[in-house]
Amino acid sequence: MADERIVGIDLGTTNSLVAFMQGEHPVVIPGEDGVNLVPSVVAMTGADARSFVVGNSARKALVESPERVVYSVKRLMGRGIEDVHEELKLFPFRMAEDIGPGEVLRIKLGEQQFTPSEISAHILRQLKRNAERYFGAPVAKAVVTVPAYFNDAQRQATKDAGRMAGLEVLRLVNEPTAAALAYGLDRKKEGIVAVYDLGGGTFDISILKLQDGIFEVIATNGDTHLGGDDIDNLLIAIALDDIQGELGLDLRANAEAVQAIRKAVIEAKIALSTETTSRISVELPDGKKYQRELPREAFEQIIKPVIDRTKGPCRQALKDAQVTPEQIDEVVMVGGSTRIPAVRQLTDEVFHLAARGKKPHIELNPDEVVALGAAVQANILGGGSAATENMLLLDVTPLSLGIEALGGVVAKIIQRNSTIPASATEHFTTGVDGQTNVAIHVVQGEREMAKDCRSLARFDLKGIPPMSAGLPRIEVKFLIDANGILHVSAREQRSGQEAEIEVKPTYGLTDEQVESMILESFDYAEQDFAERQLIEARNEAETILTAVEKAPGNAAWQQLSEEERTQINMLADELRVLRETGERTAIQASTEALDKATRRFAELMMDAAVSSAIGGKTMDAAGENLGEAPTVPHPFAPAEIK
């Protein structure tokens, strides 16, 4: 189908976006609220686990039922319970109690449990709907981005999420590589480019060689636990120290207060990207106000240890790519945290930019550039256009693949930074006469011992014909595909038999499990699209009307003026009438008007909600964790407590 639309999706930790190629340029598709960024927040609205809302509407649901809302779920993708202790201290995830080691995580929402892939599927489905609304046509295929340093399990979990959302994920593209594609579109340049991607929770560095439209990644490195969140946590620790020092008030276990402080430090941090000084200002539970002047200089001193941690991966990537900083022609900045001037200065230092009369590229919005690049790749997969003609992306696997050998040592079979698809063939035999099974443990990582690497899967090669020890010759082929996902096949060579393999993926779902988790979709292809849109418009009207009906019971309602309340009631009456008609556009316009009128009310509710959302046991833990953190030295002006 020539006009089949393939979208590009940035499935982010904090926000997600969907984009597509409009003529010569990639553009972001806004949500129904007209905003490009869809917060990666999912809320279950009904008891039957079928009604979900995503994005800003899910954030609103934080007020009434925080135990039914999940955010930052990307941190849990493809991970095990033993991996996420740190995450659980800092984020209000409510996990099922009976998760064993090596098992897929399950998150509790009300009485129900969901895997991280299922939660992500809801975000993907929302983006799919946004695109369908925009096109007025169904969308079934997508390119989805992942951090370059994501391992096999994290990639598989992302692909599974697509399938559950009714999206065929044609390709997983690494985020920094996608950014390079977005930039590469305008400047048909040759040379060596470094992409420095510092987001909310992860850091990636990729080095690419651009030549004749080929984007060849030559090395990538990163840290999946390094981002803007770490900066926020440092500033929070300082504020808590101040408050305890001045007032003797230990707020570490007070989830509500910690969250209020978090909000305040993030505001101060953002202000410092453009101002030379800012102020952390937050109201404390006892009515006092904590204020701290935060000059940029002091801020930079505080965050230095955090951002300095990006230097190691940068140097390792340069070393692996066998290039010197001087050989880097361009540096592209990606991710919200690259707005921090000190981060720009750091890249300048690492890549010797100013000394060579160069500047890092910041022309494209760092929040959008990854989605734009995904749209470019989607266009290439769809057969290309004049804009993408001759463009081809050659990416690499970020981590070495190995097999556990005798004594728990890892035998590496595919080295990190190998261009994908990549394969390796290994031969195995038996150690005992008549042995019919051979067990294989596949791991990913750079360490010498299997226990220090990431366990990917355990296989049993079965049905080996009984022979003397050492006689069978089983050939196993490992293939990493263009998505960075591993495939395995095996054959016993002496008997010519295909060896049967039973894979137990660590932290993964079986095909059958994924199948059972596919979201009930409204499949536009099967129904009249206009009818579907009308139903959707009515549903949206219903949602907002229900919220307005409940509004007077909320404290925030009283904070509105008499005028505001009258206006809302009038618009709601109008929408109630229109809802019963078949006029889709009129219903939508009326819904939009009511949404606009209630925006301030929603904001007031949300402010109250953010704190109550953290009510669960995990946020208490967040407080404890901050208590354990080393006190941050800050020889700056004292804070004011009024």
Add this chain to the structure above:
Amino acid sequence: MQIAEQQSVKTACWSCGADVSGPLCAACGKVQPATEQDYFAVFSLPRRLSLDTKVLEREFYRLSRRLHPDLYARTSELEQQWSTEQTSLVNDAYRALKDPIARTEYLLKLEGMAIGEETTGKKQQPPADLLEEVFELNMQLEEMRMGGDDPQLRSDLENAKKQFEAQLAQADADLAALWAKWDGALAEGDLTAQMASKEEMLALLDRRRYVRNLVRDVNAALDGQSGDAPTP
């Protein structure tokens, strides 16, 4: 993690039945299942060791533009799988051939020689002419490990590093000379000379590997690291 069936080898185009001799059918242009091929054959090259990596890169890009899975996203599942297998063969071959040491090791393996540490399994003996230097270096490294990081020791290690790096450079130059010997013997079909150059290359690779490990250990000691690669 997914599991795939292995495809059996075919000789006629699956689509039009014409005879097939490459990754793509010359008659209809469809991608074919990958066949077992050595890495030199993937690039239609003789088993010569001296090769122009610029030319190799051009050929790598040319093949990638025809075989990469990105170009097959709209074809059948089977064609996508074959494109993935063909591309992985090209990538694996390019990776092995572009690096001089990997290329030499690959050729020796292809020619039936047992290569280095992975097959011998026993600890390597230092080359006879380096015994004295190696002994001295090990003493210095041991001292460094015990915590003695004085300027004298550091400068001794810096000197040792320079010396072994020079050895490494010499080994590379010697290797290039052996390539010429092999390529000549190959062109003339002189099997005895081929065998001799293979033996020499094998010995030289052993020596080079030993020296390279020494340089790595010295660097690790000077950086104050254990030498282990970082882990995510």
